[in-house]
Amino acid sequence: MTAPLHIEGLRLAYDGAHGLHTIVEGFSLSVAQGHIGCLLGPSGCGKTTVLRAIAGFEPARAGSIRLGDTLLSSAATHLPPERRRVGMMFQEYALFPHLTAHDNVGFGLRRMAPPEREARIAEMLALVGLADAARRYPHELSGGQQQRVALARALAPSPDLLLLDEPFSNLDGATRERLVAEVRTILRAAGQTAMLVTHNEAEAHALADHMGTMHAGKLAHWTATRQPGA
Numbered sequence: 095m096t097a098p099l100h101i102e103g104l105r106l107a108y109d110g111a112h113g114l115h116t117i118v119e120g121f122s123l124s125v126a127q128g129h130i131g132c133l134l135g136p137s138g139c140g141k142t143t144v145l146r147a148i149a150g151f152e153p154a155r156a157g158s159i160r161l162g163d164t165l166l167s168s169a170a171t172h173l174p175p176e177r178r179r180v181g182m183m184f185q186e187y188a189l190f191p192h193l194t195a196h197d198n199v200g201f202g203l204r205r206m207a208p209p210e211r212e213a214r215i216a217e218m219l220a221l222v223g224l225a226d227a228a229r230r231y232p233h234e235l236s237g238g239q240q241q242r243v244a245l246a247r248a249l250a251p252s253p254d255l256l257l258l259d260e261p262f263s264n265l266d267g268a269t270r271e272r273l274v275a276e277v278r279t280i281l282r283a284a285g286q287t288a289m290l291v292t293h294n295e296a297e298a299h300a301l302a303d304h305m306g307t308m309h310a311g312k313l314a315h316w317t318a319t320r321q322p323g324a
């Protein structure tokens with residue numbers, strides 16, 4: 095079951111030579127269950143840092159991050175990444191080159207019994223329109239197909255929340271536009287709560303239910319971009 099995300103008064107900081115260097119301050123937003131939130135903003139404003147904190151790779155210095163009823167992060171609490179039920183599709187989390195599309199999707203499902211695991215892999219590859227590509231290796235797939243396998247891999251363990259960091263930035267214009275529309279359809283079909291980070295305003299409008307722009311670690315205007323149910 096996917097869950098709503100609530101961030102309240104979050105402060106994030108890196109350790110620097112002269113003590114803590116605050117990157118994000120007073121940051122609050124909510125994404126309803128099954129909705130897609132999008133953070134826009136120029137390079138260096140702190141978008142990736144926010145996603146890393148939601149995933150559990152950066153501690154909260156103040157404020158809180160909640161997923162449904164679970165407190166993930168606060169100044170006093172830090173649930174480790176593997177216990178957060180948060181899926182990721184980050185640029186640096188590329189596909190494993192030595193594994194087929196089938197095995198990439200199955201990677202996070204190793205604890206499942208084999209029959210269920212096979213069924214889930216088949217379901218996820220079908221969801222992203224790649225049922226015929228199961229035995230292909232990443233280098234035998236186009237950039238857009240690789241990103242669809244990465245999406246299937248991220249969705250396979252049924253995360254409560256999916257994080258997407260510039261997932262389309264390596265694709266050419268036409269592929270990018272097509273995939274953005276497809277990804278929205280796939281996420282809505284899965285009822286998946288998701289949080290996307292991008293530089294690209296058109297992409298944000300095409301995908302998001304809620305969006306806001308970050309400037310120097312602060313979020314301005316977290317607003318609904320669609321009518322409920324659209």
Ligand SMILES: Nc1ncnc2c1ncn2[C@@H]1O[C@H](COP(=O)(O)OP(=O)(O)OP(=O)(O)O)[C@@H](O)[C@H]1O
Nearest residue numbers: 108109117135136137138139140141142143144293
């Ligand atoms: N590990 C780190 N240690 C210290 N400072 C960091 C670290 N990672 C990021 N920063 C700094 O934090 C700020 C925000 O970086 P972040 O990657 O969150 O920005 P961004 O908005 O995602 O940028 P981009 O769109 O270029 O990815 C930048 O000034 C960056 O230099």
